[in-house]
Amino acid sequence: MNATARAGGLVVALALACAACATPVQAQLAGSNLLLFQLGNWPPSMPDRGTPDRESFYDRLDVQYVSATVLAGLRFETDRNSDLENEYAGFTQRFVDWHDATGFRLRVGNCTTILGRGLVHRSFELPGVVLEETGFRTRFTPVRDVDGFLAEFERGPVALRAIGGAPSEGGVSLAHEEILGVPRHHGHIAGGQGVLALPRQSHVGAIVMRSPAGIDPATSLPRQHTLGSGFVDLDPLRILGLEGPALPTYFEYAQQDRTFGEWWAFDTRDPTPHALYAGTNLLWSTFTLSLEWKDYSHFRLGTNDPPSLVPEHTEVLLNRTTHVLVADDEEGYQAEASWSPVPWGSVVLNRSRADGANGDRYEEWYAALRALPRGGARVDGGVFYDRGADSTTGITRRDTYGFDVTARWRTRWSAKLDVERQTSERKSFIPATLSIGLTQFEDVHVSLAGTLADVGSVGFAWDRTTDELDPSWDAGRTTALHLFSWNASARISDGNEAVLFLGRRRGGLACTAGTCYFVQPFEGFEARLVSRF
Amino acid sequence: MRPARTGLGRSPFVRRFALVLAGALGIVAHAVAAPSLERAPAPEFNARSLDGRDLRLAVLRLHGPVIVEFWATWCEPCREALTELEGWRKQYGPRGLEIVAVSVDGPRNISKVRPYVARLHLQFPVVIDEDQRIQKCYQANQMPTAFLVDRAGNIASIRVGYRRGDTSFATRLESLFRADSTAASSPR
Numbered sequence: 092m093n094a095t096a097r098a099g100g101l102v103v104a105l106a107l108a109c110a111a112c113a114t115p116v117q118a119q120l121a122g123s124n125l126l127l128f129q130l131g132n133w134p135p136s137m138p139d140r141g142t143p144d145r146e147s148f149y150d151r152l153d154v155q156y157v158s159a160t161v162l163a164g165l166r167f168e169t170d171r172n173s174d175l176e177n178e179y180a181g182f183t184q185r186f187v188d189w190h191d192a193t194g195f196r197l198r199v200g201n202c203t204t205i206l207g208r209g210l211v212h213r214s215f216e217l218p219g220v221v222l223e224e225t226g227f228r229t230r231f232t233p234v235r236d237v238d239g240f241l242a243e244f245e246r247g248p249v250a251l252r253a254i255g256g257a258p259s260e261g262g263v264s265l266a267h268e269e270i271l272g273v274p275r276h277h278g279h280i281a282g283g284q285g286v287l288a289l290p291r292q293s294h295v296g297a298i299v300m301r302s303p304a305g306i307d308p309a310t311s312l313p314r315q316h317t318l319g320s321g322f323v324d325l326d327p328l329r330i331l332g333l334e335g336p337a338l339p340t341y342f343e344y345a346q347q348d349r350t351f352g353e354w355w356a357f358d359t360r361d362p363t364p365h366a367l368y369a370g371t372n373l374l375w376s377t378f379t380l381s382l383e384w385k386d387y388s389h390f391r392l393g394t395n396d397p398p399s400l401v402p403e404h405t406e407v408l409l410n411r412t413t414h415v416l417v418a419d420d421e422e423g424y425q426a427e428a429s430w431s432p433v434p435w436g437s438v439v440l441n442r443s444r445a446d447g448a449n450g451d452r453y454e455e456w457y458a459a460l461r462a463l464p465r466g467g468a469r470v471d472g473g474v475f476y477d478r479g480a481d482s483t484t485g486i487t488r489r490d491t492y493g494f495d496v497t498a499r500w501r502t503r504w505s506a507k508l509d510v511e512r513q514t515s516e517r518k519s520f521i522p523a524t525l526s527i528g529l530t531q532f533e534d535v536h537v538s539l540a541g542t543l544a545d546v547g548s549v550g551f552a553w554d555r556t557t558d559e560l561d562p563s564w565d566a567g568r569t570t571a572l573h574l575f576s577w578n579a580s581a582r583i584s585d586g587n588e589a590v591l592f593l594g595r596r597r598g599g600l601a602c603t604a605g606t607c608y609f610v611q612p613f614e615g616f617e618a619r620l621v622s623r624f
Numbered sequence: 625m626r627p628a629r630t631g632l633g634r635s636p637f638v639r640r641f642a643l644v645l646a647g648a649l650g651i652v653a654h655a656v657a658a659p660s661l662e663r664a665p666a667p668e669f670n671a672r673s674l675d676g677r678d679l680r681l682a683v684l685r686l687h688g689p690v691i692v693e694f695w696a697t698w699c700e701p702c703r704e705a706l707t708e709l710e711g712w713r714k715q716y717g718p719r720g721l722e723i724v725a726v727s728v729d730g731p732r733n734i735s736k737v738r739p740y741v742a743r744l745h746l747q748f749p750v751v752i753d754e755d756q757r758i759q760k761c762y763q764a765n766q767m768p769t770a771f772l773v774d775r776a777g778n779i780a781s782i783r784v785g786y787r788r789g790d791t792s793f794a795t796r797l798e799s800l801f802r803a804d805s806t807a808a809s810s811p812r
Contacts, residue, residue: 119664121664121763123763123765162761203756203760204755213730213731218764218765219765219766370734372735374742377742381735383735396731397731403698405698427736427739429739431745437743463744464707464708464788497788499788499789503791505787505789542788544789544790545792580785588785602698604729604730605698605729605732623763
């Protein structure tokens, strides 16, 4: 964080202290803290892991002053370890946000927002996630924000929103600033959206955004792209006055550096930077159908987040083998149907496909049957089956299936068993024959957890893999890799919860809140303390 | 080559320490002024539900206690938490309980929210917090997280995560109803 930002943090900190001392009746300081302690390290298969019994802690403290019209906040992050590697401590977020009764709101400092469905701009954070970088090893909470301002105004049918400042892609910690001198926020963006509300819950809107486009070689000055988008959000059945079924529909089309007249041409040829998203839901009694279409080309801006249209699964093995959107060149669709004839059960069918550059394709078929918990029921659970293929990673076939079952007894006791198995076929180089061939591998995940309500839970997990590309796979291994772990959670008091982990954690892709990231493998003991005050 | 640890005596650390100390002083000062942290005011919000209703916390709590539940389609325990809330709506709704379920789903999953709500047969209002504004005000960092807001607009209880059979949150809700009925029946 630079000197100006530090000064801003100091001002907000002092303001928070003064505000707390002069707290009116309806205003208060509130905070939350995440403390993460680890004793252990990455597995030996990982490069540059340092000492095997590395000791480290990461802490994130959020403090907010809340009143009827003002919200001010600070975030303090620190990462320390016994290898004395890339340590840092400092304020990573500070903001003041206020609004009045006229519908005006202004926020200064670290801001996040979304314009439309995120085709042109989306800034956000993943507050429950702590990431760890592999190369420049350091931990942080991922925040893709804008260090600047956010202004909003709403009156009658008109809603306006403007944002401007220096954006961050959210992929690095404060250590990059403190140690390497590389700022987390750089460049400049400015833009906004206007939305007009029409009768019967329909909306139309337009978005304009200026974003960095590199350096002009002729003048050596920074260049800016101009991005424009238009969207419509309506329900044709509601417009027609039909009761019962609903058909909420959203359409957005964005282009870059085009005139207003060119925008209306809806040019979706690949050399033209564009992003097109259309989605609709059919809701009819206990049946729902969701259909989405995407066509993105040269639209990876670093500060946007178009819908990826690939399901975000809660199943462990499916969550880690999903597809990450490539907004530079991708088109595809997602269709999901569900039927819930009774309040305690439902069927879900999903089909998704993403076609990228060079004929790359990700596709998936998914089906699940689930019994929902209902009052007094002792057992519930679900089964699923998924078939997919992903040519971007060489996966020519992937079958995944499993079930989970939860049983409860004596009101406060419950136990959950989760069993999943995945078999895959990957196109890869086979050293024995010096040729490209197909290799088969298998993944298994089993977890069992027991819970005593109001107290806590204890669980056990077993992962087995024969995937030689797994981050924990040691060179020369010829047998399956097994990873065992224990975990426990306990509610210490109303505002404090502890989560303990002991064993080996599998690394790889993980997705939370629609965003995918790499989780580092770990062997050892971990304690996580979450507090609110 | 690894950089050396920042010296404790160096000015950046002192500055940071001063900031933390200032914040801590503020917290202590506040704690003296308002010893019951559980009675913190719930951040006010305005939002539009999926069925087009304009929801204001200040208006909702006039009817009775309000539960603000943060959830997402990708969160497995949320399914059970929402199902339980639907049961509470039937049980406590006639006594004035209002429930608002705030979905924190982003662009990837927004289109799944309505079908998800229909699948669970939820009858209470659901809003989509697409820019995380409400989520950040409440510091809801873990899904699901539920806030119980009393009639006066204070946070009476917070439930982080969901464990089937937890009674503390429900007990607090019952105590709010008891307090309301006692206040209504006491002589003025």
